[in-house]
Amino acid sequence: MRDGALARLLGHRRGLIGAGAVAVMLAAGVLAPVAAPYSYSSQSLTQRLRPPGRAHWLGTDGFGRDVLSRVMWGSRVSLQIGFAATALSLVVGTVLGGAAGYFGRGTDQAVMRAADAFLSVPALFLVLVVVALFGASLLNTALVIALVTWAPAARVVRAECLALRGRDFVQAARALGAGHARILGRHLLLNAVPVIIVQASLMLGQAILIESGLSYLGLGAQPPLPSWGNMVVEGRQFLASAWWVAAFPGLAIFVTVLGFNLFGDGLRDAFDPALRGAA
Amino acid sequence: MTDLRSYLLRRLGFAALMLVGVSLILFVIMQLAPGGPEAVLIGGEFSAEAAAQIRARLGLDRPIAVQYVTWASAAVRGDLGRSFKTGDPVARLIADRLGPTLQLTGAALLFAVVVAVPLGVLAAVRRGTTWDTLGSAFSLFGVSFPSFWLGIMLILLFSEAVPWLPPSGLAEYGHESDVVSRVRHAILPTLTLGLIQMAAVMRFTRSSLLEALRQDYVRTARAKGLADGRVVWRHALRNALIPVVTVIGLSLPTLVGGAVLTETVFAWPGLGRLAVGAVFERDYPVIMGVNLVVAAVVITANLLTDLAYTVIDPRISYQ
Numbered sequence: 001m002r003d004g005a006l007a008r009l010l011g012h013r014r015g016l017i018g019a020g021a022v023a024v025m026l027a028a029g030v031l032a033p034v035a036a037p038y039s040y041s042s043q044s045l046t047q048r049l050r051p052p053g054r055a056h057w058l059g060t061d062g063f064g065r066d067v068l069s070r071v072m073w074g075s076r077v078s079l080q081i082g083f084a085a086t087a088l089s090l091v092v093g094t095v096l097g098g099a100a101g102y103f104g105r106g107t108d109q110a111v112m113r114a115a116d117a118f119l120s121v122p123a124l125f126l127v128l129v130v131v132a133l134f135g136a137s138l139l140n141t142a143l144v145i146a147l148v149t150w151a152p153a154a155r156v157v158r159a160e161c162l163a164l165r166g167r168d169f170v171q172a173a174r175a176l177g178a179g180h181a182r183i184l185g186r187h188l189l190l191n192a193v194p195v196i197i198v199q200a201s202l203m204l205g206q207a208i209l210i211e212s213g214l215s216y217l218g219l220g221a222q223p224p225l226p227s228w229g230n231m232v233v234e235g236r237q238f239l240a241s242a243w244w245v246a247a248f249p250g251l252a253i254f255v256t257v258l259g260f261n262l263f264g265d266g267l268r269d270a271f272d273p274a275l276r277g278a279a
Numbered sequence: 280m281t282d283l284r285s286y287l288l289r290r291l292g293f294a295a296l297m298l299v300g301v302s303l304i305l306f307v308i309m310q311l312a313p314g315g316p317e318a319v320l321i322g323g324e325f326s327a328e329a330a331a332q333i334r335a336r337l338g339l340d341r342p343i344a345v346q347y348v349t350w351a352s353a354a355v356r357g358d359l360g361r362s363f364k365t366g367d368p369v370a371r372l373i374a375d376r377l378g379p380t381l382q383l384t385g386a387a388l389l390f391a392v393v394v395a396v397p398l399g400v401l402a403a404v405r406r407g408t409t410w411d412t413l414g415s416a417f418s419l420f421g422v423s424f425p426s427f428w429l430g431i432m433l434i435l436l437f438s439e440a441v442p443w444l445p446p447s448g449l450a451e452y453g454h455e456s457d458v459v460s461r462v463r464h465a466i467l468p469t470l471t472l473g474l475i476q477m478a479a480v481m482r483f484t485r486s487s488l489l490e491a492l493r494q495d496y497v498r499t500a501r502a503k504g505l506a507d508g509r510v511v512w513r514h515a516l517r518n519a520l521i522p523v524v525t526v527i528g529l530s531l532p533t534l535v536g537g538a539v540l541t542e543t544v545f546a547w548p549g550l551g552r553l554a555v556g557a558v559f560e561r562d563y564p565v566i567m568g569v570n571l572v573v574a575a576v577v578i579t580a581n582l583l584t585d586l587a588y589t590v591i592d593p594r595i596s597y598q
Contacts, residue, residue, distance in 0.1 A: 117297055117300065119529065119532065120297065120532055120577060120578060120581055121297075121301060121532060121574055121577070122532045122533075122535040122536035122573050122574070122577055123532060123533075123536050124536030124537070124539045124540070125535075125536060125539065125551075125554055125569070125570055125573055126304075126305075126570070128539060128554060128555065128558055129305065129308060129309075129554075129558055129566055129570070130308060132558035132559060133308060133309065133312035133313075133314075133558065133561070134311075134312055134313070135313075205422075205423065209425055212425050212427075212428075213425065213426070213427060213539075213540050216425075216427045216540065216543070217539075217540070217543060217555055218559075228425075229425075229427075232425075232427065232428055232431060235431075236431060239431065239434065239435050239439055240439045243435055243439075246428070246431055246432075246435075247432065247435070249428075250425060250428030250431070250432065251428075253425045253428060254423055254424055254425065254428070257422075257423040257424075257425070258419065258420065258423035261419055261422060261423055262419065265419075
């Protein structure tokens with residue numbers, strides 16, 4: 001961490017709230033197998049559509065399954081795909097953006113035009129086609145989300161590398177005979193790590209939103225395995241009589257995404273106090 | 280004027296290239312995908328001969344290059360083929376659905392801009408006050424909502440708990456030309472799609488106006504004694520709007536993509552729902568057609584956004 005960045009992050013109230021929200025949702029997912037009060041699939045016809053209460057904190061769904069347990073299990077799917085997609089997207093975005101910023105000229109032109117092209121296609125339409133035709137496995141979904149989210153990451157990394165390229169320490173490294181790979185990897189990208197981390201936090205939120213949208217359309221985890229998106233769909237039919245079935249899984253998505261966004265803002269302010277509140 | 284013409288020609292060339300790219304990628308994806316439309320069309324068990332027969336009837340047994348060229352040469356003449364499932368001309372299916380999608384996205388964008396720009400101005404001018412805090416909280420919440428859930432919660436509040444507004448459809452059946460019915464049905468989907476769009480526009484209006492307010496010409500305007508409101512609205516905002524227009528342009532693909540979910544939630548008969556139905560039924564001509572038209576709409580809207588710069592800022596011209 002840069003000098004004092006950690007201290008600034010710890011003093012950043014909204015950033016901490018975001019980190020806390022993310023930590024809670026992560027813990028819920030990781031601990032679901034041991035901590036969930038009920039199984040995610042055990043049905044009980046006598047316990048159908050019970051409102052939130054002492055036995056079922058978040059109520060039960062149309063099959064009498066415990067909503068809290070299902071929300072906890074659902075976070076596993078969303079977070080796994082979120083992390084996988086973000087990792088893929090960052091690798092692609094960092095490599096292409098770094099190369100564009102460092103080499104400039106033709107490389108820059110080619111990468112940035114490709115990024116423009118990807119940014120100007122309505123992503124959800126393309127994602128829909130690929131996931132529907134190839135199947136909604138974790139890998140497929142993560143790959144497709146990465147395919148439509150790498151462009152903003154590439155832009156951010158490129159801008160950072162362009163700014164760093166002309167700095168003295170880069171000139172010095174070149175004068176000492178460092179090759180392209182070493183300058184780009186050790187000097188430019190390592191210095192771009194803060195912006196990449198900030199981007200990662202914001203992208204996690206995006207990836208989770210896209211994943212939940214896909215599973216809402218029926219292109220995510222298949223029942224009885226719960227995902228936040230398919231729980232909202234199932235709750236839709238009971239909206240008038242049992243609001244909690246649709247409300248809580250959606251709330252879980254909202255809290256998770258908001259958490260990542262707040263945390264990302266906190267990180268940005270911590271790494272670069274000059275930008276505080278600017279964007 | 281000739282400058283503008285050559286700029287337009289260049290942009291149209293790029294647009295055509297994009298459309299060819301999108302259609303090629305889709306063609307390859309559909310070729311590589313396991314399974315095919317025959318499984319959906321027959322349903323249940325079927326023999327290899329039956330599948331081959333259907334593939335031959337749909338023209339899927341030909342080499343992919345031949346298929347693409349046949350499709351593309353018809354597409355440039357406006358013929359997008361016929362739906363595998365219903366046999367209807369794809370162009371007509373799309374024409375029926377384009378109107379509702381344009382209405383929904385257009386109204387959502389209008390709503391977002393009309394509400395977000397003044398809110399962004401308020402947050403920037405009253406920087407650091409409760410207004411500013413409320414504004415940033417609002418925009419942060421906006422980008423964190425899953426749109427389908429927001430839609431369902433609006434239905435819960437305004438159709439179920441308090442039965443004010445209809446939860447689905449374009450209008451009551453048989454009343455599609457009744458304006459009151461159309462407007463009442465449009466309110467919830469427009470709000471859903473618009474609220475999420477609003478957040479980004481507001482955030483940018485605020486930061487861009489803060490930047491503009493720091494400039495020398497703003498100090499000059501203040502120094503010569505102009506009223507505060509005039510400085511903000513006439514001098515600073517006009518310059519701050521350029522990045523805002525950029526953001527609106529950049530957010531168009533998200534807006535149109537968001538229509539897929541919003542249309543599904545509200546049973547809105549637009550292109551998004553047509554696309555969802557088509558991918559589940561492997562209706563290749565419909566998938567191709569919808570994606571092509573959607574890409575064309577977004578590219579056109581982006582071009583219009585770029586032309587809007589010249590109106591906002593006379594210093595910008597295209598050469």
